[in-house]
Amino acid sequence: MNYIFYFLIVISIIAGAINGRLQDVVNSILTGAELSVKVAFSLIGIMAFWLGIMKIAEKSGLINIIAKLIKPITKKLFNEIPGDSTSIGDIAMNFSANAFGLTNAATPMGIKAMEELQKLNTDKSSASNAMCMLLAMNTAGFQLIPATVIAVLVGIGYKNPTEIIAPTLIVTTIAFISAIALAKIFQRFWAPQKSDNGDNE
Amino acid sequence: MLQYIMNLISIWALPAILILILTLGLVKKVPLYEAFTDGAKDGFKVAVNIIPYLVAIIVAISMFRASGIIEYIGTYLSPILNHFNIPTDTIPIMIxxxxxxxxxxxxxSDIAHNLGPESYATKLSAIMVGSSETTFYVLAVYFGSVGISKLRYALIVGLLADIIGIVAAIAVCSCFF
Known part of the structure; x- marks a missing residue:
């Protein structure tokens, strides 16, 4: 990540200078910083709501029930997590919310799962295998119905917008499975680094 | 029919989850209001925690987009993609x-409005957008919330999966349309 961060900023400045868009690049620092805070603050309300609901789900034992139901799958994907951790249930909730396109609900659930995984993590600044797996599942963006895209297609008068669902589902499934497989492969070769070494991808 | 079921699911998924969680909580005698407010307290904390990570990533990406480098990569890629009959309009989406x-x-939206519903580029970009999640954003929010700054292989996996997704989108789209 250190290199990517460096690359994005330095290359942007150089390319901006060559293209005569240096002023735009400089301006984008301000708009980008403003946007980040806007994004974060816009999350507060919905985050609080779902974290509250998730707390109820946790106390009622629902999260544990879900965790037990999907144990056969998660045991393979998250083999380091002890079976009684509530994180499994949170991960399952996060996945289902994503699949149904409930992004607003999925993010707080995923964050809650991350917090549970962080409790089990030995080096608090470095991502554990389980965290990387959860992230891989989320960056692949598995979704049954691409609602936003369909809305745009309906907007331009697309005759049969639902015909886009099947190909999209195939692609998203391929990406999702590859992400999980890649995470599994990488975790074998990419041992967690010692905490005194600051540099990592 | 399919569209009807789809609508039903997308409207009812969220309310159904709420009813299920609250009812089960009531049955199990969970102090609902107390538990809710207790959990909700973390909302602000989480949002504030992710700000540094979001600023780092969103500023870097805004600069990258403003620099015009994406258009530059696009002109470089277009002869290659033309060779495979991939519409060049979709290049910015891939990047x-x-x-x-x-x-x-x-x-x-631009592609869809300018090229219209019959265009192959509209279909391909619909599949590409519909099948992906913003890797950098997810990374900042999820790892930022728990203070993880050493990502290990997480970013590489996310980006590789994105590339696989693009290739799959191109292949699947040419099969379907």
């Missing part, structure tokens, strides 16, 4: 997809 969800959706 932006992992960086910014709103930008990808914006470009997709």
């Amino acid at each position: 932006v997809r992992s960086l910014s969800g709103s930008a990808a959706l914006g470009i997709f």
